[in-house]
Amino acid sequence: MAAVFIFLLLLFSFSITTAQQRHSNISKTSSLTPTTDSLWFSPSGFFAFGFYHAEGGFAIGIILVGNPQNTIVWTANRDEPPVSSNVSLVFTVHGLVLRTSQGREISIIDPHQNASSASMLDSGNFVLYNSKQEIIWQSFDHPTDTLLSGQRLQAGAELVSSVSEKNYSTGMFQLKMQHDGNLVQYPTNVPEVVEYAYWASDTHGEGDNATLNLDADGYLYLLNATGFNIKNLTDGGGPQEETIYLMKIDVDGIFRLYSRGLDQSSEWSVEWSSSIDKCDPKGLCGLNSYCSLMDQEPVCTCLPGFDFVDKSQKSWGCERNFVAEACKNNDGSIEYSIESLQSVMWEDDSYLVISSRTEENCIEACLEDCNCEAALFKTASAESKSFLRDLEEDR
Incomplete structure (x- = not known):
C-alpha cells in the first residue's frame, strides 16, 4: 500500500x-x-x-409543496439579489415581468416570442404557450440544481449546487453533461478538465450528445443521441403510485436521488448518491486547508501556519497567520521549521518532482529550495517521489 505524507513550511415525476x-x-x-x-x-x-422566502427577501421559483417544509426545485434568475415585498410578478405578452413599487420592470422569463398563456404542470414543469397552445418556454429546459422525473439534462447543460440550504444562488459545484457522453462533477469556476473532476460516469466516447434521464420509478440513466442506453446509475423499479422522485446536486457537491411519499408530511429519503465520502468534492474546504471525516461528516482544517479567512464560512479557505519572506530578501539568516501531516493527499500540480528515498530526503529537498512551501512525499512499491510546491495566496 502506498504511503503518503505532506510536509509544510510554517462541492420526477x-x-x-x-x-x-x-x-x-x-x-x-x-x-x-x-x-x-x-x-x-x-x-x-x-x-x-x-x-418564496430567501435570505434577505424573496425569490421566485417552483415549489414542491410539503409540510412543514417546502422543497425548492427551480429558481428564476438565481444570482440576482432577493427582492423586497413591494413587488408584483405579472404575466404579460412578453412573459413574466417583475414590477417594483418605483415602476421598474425586470424580465424574469422571456420566451422571445409572444406568450398567450402559462401553466404549472403536475410534472413540476412551468410552461408558457403561444396562441396556438404550443410550448414556447419551459422550466425543464433551464434546470438549476434539481432534476425531476420526466426531465432530462441535455448535452452541454449542467446542474449547479446552491450556496446554502437557504441561499439558492450559484454554489461551489456542478454536474456537467458533456458533449462527449461523459457525466462529470467539477467545482465551479475551474477548467472542465480531468484534473479538476471528482466524479464521472466513465462514459466518455460511448455516444455523443448523451442525456441524463430520470423516470417516474427512480430510474436514473444516460442515453446517447440515438436513444441507446450507455449507463444505468440506478436500477429503477421503485414504487410509483404514492412516491415522488427527484435528483439534486446538493450544497456539499454530491448529487443524490431522493424519494418521498405523496403525503405532504412525508420526509425525503436518499435512494442513491454519487459518493458516500463527503470529502470527495474538490475544493470543499477552500485553499490552504484539508478535509477529513468525523462521524462521516466533513471537517475542514487549516494547514499549520494558516487560519480561516472566515470561521463561519470555512469553504472560503485559509490564509497565512505570519508574514512570509520573499526569496530575494532571504540572506540565509532565517531558520524554518517544518511540520508533517500523515495520510493527506494533494492532487494539484507541483512545480518540481524529484526522486526521494526517505522522508528525510524529501524534507531536506524542500528546506534547500527557497520556493518550496510544501512537499508531498509519496511511496510506492517501485519508487518514492517528492512533489515540491508553493501555496496559494488568494481564494
Whole structure:
C-alpha cells in the first residue's frame, strides 16, 4: 500500500403523470405578490410557482409543496439579489415581468416570442404557450440544481449546487453533461478538465450528445443521441403510485436521488448518491486547508501556519497567520521549521518532482529550495517521489 505524507513550511415525476398532462391556465395580466402568499398551483396542488422566502427577501421559483417544509426545485434568475415585498410578478405578452413599487420592470422569463398563456404542470414543469397552445418556454429546459422525473439534462447543460440550504444562488459545484457522453462533477469556476473532476460516469466516447434521464420509478440513466442506453446509475423499479422522485446536486457537491411519499408530511429519503465520502468534492474546504471525516461528516482544517479567512464560512479557505519572506530578501539568516501531516493527499500540480528515498530526503529537498512551501512525499512499491510546491495566496 502506498504511503503518503505532506510536509509544510510554517462541492420526477410522480404517480399523477397521465397520458395527457393536466394543467391550469394562467392568463395574461395574472399576477402574484409576496405579501399575499399567492401562488400558481398545479392541478394536483403538489407543485406551485411564485414567491418564496430567501435570505434577505424573496425569490421566485417552483415549489414542491410539503409540510412543514417546502422543497425548492427551480429558481428564476438565481444570482440576482432577493427582492423586497413591494413587488408584483405579472404575466404579460412578453412573459413574466417583475414590477417594483418605483415602476421598474425586470424580465424574469422571456420566451422571445409572444406568450398567450402559462401553466404549472403536475410534472413540476412551468410552461408558457403561444396562441396556438404550443410550448414556447419551459422550466425543464433551464434546470438549476434539481432534476425531476420526466426531465432530462441535455448535452452541454449542467446542474449547479446552491450556496446554502437557504441561499439558492450559484454554489461551489456542478454536474456537467458533456458533449462527449461523459457525466462529470467539477467545482465551479475551474477548467472542465480531468484534473479538476471528482466524479464521472466513465462514459466518455460511448455516444455523443448523451442525456441524463430520470423516470417516474427512480430510474436514473444516460442515453446517447440515438436513444441507446450507455449507463444505468440506478436500477429503477421503485414504487410509483404514492412516491415522488427527484435528483439534486446538493450544497456539499454530491448529487443524490431522493424519494418521498405523496403525503405532504412525508420526509425525503436518499435512494442513491454519487459518493458516500463527503470529502470527495474538490475544493470543499477552500485553499490552504484539508478535509477529513468525523462521524462521516466533513471537517475542514487549516494547514499549520494558516487560519480561516472566515470561521463561519470555512469553504472560503485559509490564509497565512505570519508574514512570509520573499526569496530575494532571504540572506540565509532565517531558520524554518517544518511540520508533517500523515495520510493527506494533494492532487494539484507541483512545480518540481524529484526522486526521494526517505522522508528525510524529501524534507531536506524542500528546506534547500527557497520556493518550496510544501512537499508531498509519496511511496510506492517501485519508487518514492517528492512533489515540491508553493501555496496559494488568494481564494
